[in-house]
Amino acid sequence: MTTLYLEDFSAGQTFRTGRQRIEKERIKSFAAEFDPQPFHLDEVAARDSIFGALAASGWHTAAFTMRLLVASELKPAGGLIGLGFDELRWPRATRPGDELRVECEVLEVRPSKSRPDQGLVKVKMTTLNQNNEPVQISVCNMIVQRRPK
């Protein structure tokens, strides 16, 4: 796969990741460590919650999204490094057994004024389940190196 420099990005470009299944036992063990709330840990307790059934922690969906991205063709020079997000939301819960994938669209490419060797690429990243329903929508500002002269 090709390393992408700032000059290789342009608004409108799209990238897709592969697809991977999120397992029930990992949903529970991730939650036990990082987000130990009943609706992420136990099927019965989840029934009486706002989620109606066992749901992955949003942070598990976010980390899983990152795993898909790192394995994808989106290979910016210097690594896949997010300065931060303008937006991050979970319009729908991730459920045990869901198969997730990510679609990315470049919104904006901007050279840095203070750092002549790098720039920012703003990307909309949508994580979809097997029914093509979005479980996570984010807008990320990635730091990308410029092509060496």
Place this chain on the structure above:
Amino acid sequence: MTTLYLEDFSAGQTFRTGRQRIEKERIKSFAAEFDPQPFHLDEVAARDSIFGALAASGWHTAAFTMRLLVASELKPAGGLIGLGFDELRWPRATRPGDELRVECEVLEVRPSKSRPDQGLVKVKMTTLNQNNEPVQISVCNMIVQRRPK
């Protein structure tokens, strides 16, 4: 600890979490599963990266922040449930051995128009290291239940 209903929140309120240490081996194993890039996995490779030394994945910092919040006095009715974030950024890397804690400030409380039993509480959440330097800054919209009549 008291369960907090929408009516118990007001702009300007603050909440603090306890403090917990993030371990080097967990930084590496988290990255191996979710963010397998050299600067999160290996001290030597990290030296030549933008981070200059081993750094936790931003998603590890985010999940660790959630763990601190779940264990804190911030106990909204229905659970600690984020609809999403207006902002999420990592102004500084989390390093092995850092001791993290979170400071929260309520920015806005808004009853839902479509769902009379709930509302949204907008909270600024700042994750700080042992030198009181922010490693994560976020603005979250939490779903909170109203007090039953």
